[in-house]
Amino acid sequence: MTYSPEALRAFVEAAQLGSFSAAARKLHKSQSTISTAIANLETDLNVVLFDRQAKHPVLTKEGKRILNQVKEILLANEKLDELATRLSAQTESRLTFILSDIYYSQRHEKNLYDFEQQYPDIEFECLLAEDEDVIELLQTGRANIGVIEARSSYPADISHYRLPHQTDIAIFVAATHPLASLKQVTREQLNNSRQLYLNTYSGHNKLKSSGLVWSAPSYLLLLEMAELGFGWAALPRWLVKRFSHYPLKELNIAGWPKTISIDAVWSNVSPPGPAGRWWLDQLSL
Known part of the structure; x- marks a missing residue:
């Protein structure tokens, strides 16, 4: 049986935020869309994921067990999307990178020079933002990748990895x-x-x-x-x-x-293309 990625993300966000409405705001959906997606997922799984009798939905025992599995599925989907993007070699025409004032690397200037040599025909844009502004720029599609002060958790539609810089x-x-x-x-x-x-x-x-x-x-x-x-x-x-x-x-x-600590972040709903992946690779050096 296949499950909608949107329903899986709605489930994860609602579980992490403790609210269908909060999940809707994070995913830029209506609350009814989130509620319907989760209800359909429960039907497909034949399992009640949330106890809705309280003021806020609470994960059931079954929901807690399924949550970790769903996170693994989303992570696997993300890795597959990244691999497909790399293999298709469909280079994006524009790359927007969000730079934070907390990020300092002696390689930053070199990365710019190397990027120009590697992708001379791509339009490059650099934005300055911090914290939640970085997340919002990625979620709205305004930017492709960014750096941010590391945090313990991220929205389900945001991927990240820890950089070697502090x-x-x-x-x-x-x-x-x-x-x-x-x-x-x-x-x-x-x-x-x-x-x-x-x-x-x-x-x-x-x-x-x-x-x-x-x-x-x-x-x-x-x-x-x-x-x-x-x-x-x-x-x-x-x-x-x-x-x-x-x-x-x-x-x-x-x-x-x-x-x-500092993380590199990007949207797994609209993952970076080859140029964005190249930039992420350079950030990890």
């Missing part, structure tokens, strides 16, 4: 900021000062303190705000070293700096 993020302030004169800074002292935090267009805040805050959708903008003395910000060390124009002070605070 980034150190520390808390910085301008040299003239009151916190810069302290040998050790506490969380309470941070909360009493303005935080400059990363806030994506999708509206998912990051490291937001309880005090006064300003925000921006990129680390470069936060860097400029910090340089002007408007507050403290968690910034990639490499970015500060390379792009700061005025002195910044790294604060000594418990738990910082933090080492961040």
Whole structure:
């Protein structure tokens, strides 16, 4: 028996998010479409996957067992699609890559030169985005591949793999900021000062303190705000070293700096073509 990939993805998303409506938003479908797809899957399997008596659907014992199997099926389908794309050699006419400020690799410039030599006739576009904005750009088809701060889970329609690169993020302030004169800074002292935090267009805040805050959708903008003395910000060390124009002070605070892993991400609904796969291969080096 064959099962609809859309129904399988709907099942996985609903199980992970705990809501049919949340799954619908993630997959850009109506809630009725998700509910129907899952109901049809239950009919095909002759198994009840969700207990719908509670406020939110809860996986049944059978649903929990089937969930892992469905994930394996989707992963196998994804690998088959990638292989078929490679074998067909249907090179895409355009490639859009999402670059994150947390990503730093000495190979990045070389990758650009090599890409131009390998695919001279392909239109290449580079976007800057972070966190949820990266996921949304991939899901809407606006971009093909990207890099993102590694997370524990992804939507069912997003594939990923861990890159060999990591980034150190520390808390910085301008040299003239009151916190810069302290040998050790506490969380309470941070909360009493303005935080400059990363806030994506999708509206998912990051490291937001309880005090006064300003925000921006990129680390470069936060860097400029910090340089002007408007507050403290968690910034990639490499970015500060390379792009700061005025002195910044790294604060000594418990738990910082933090080492961040980075993932390459792409949509498995519209997987990258040969040029995109080439770029992903270079990211892994």
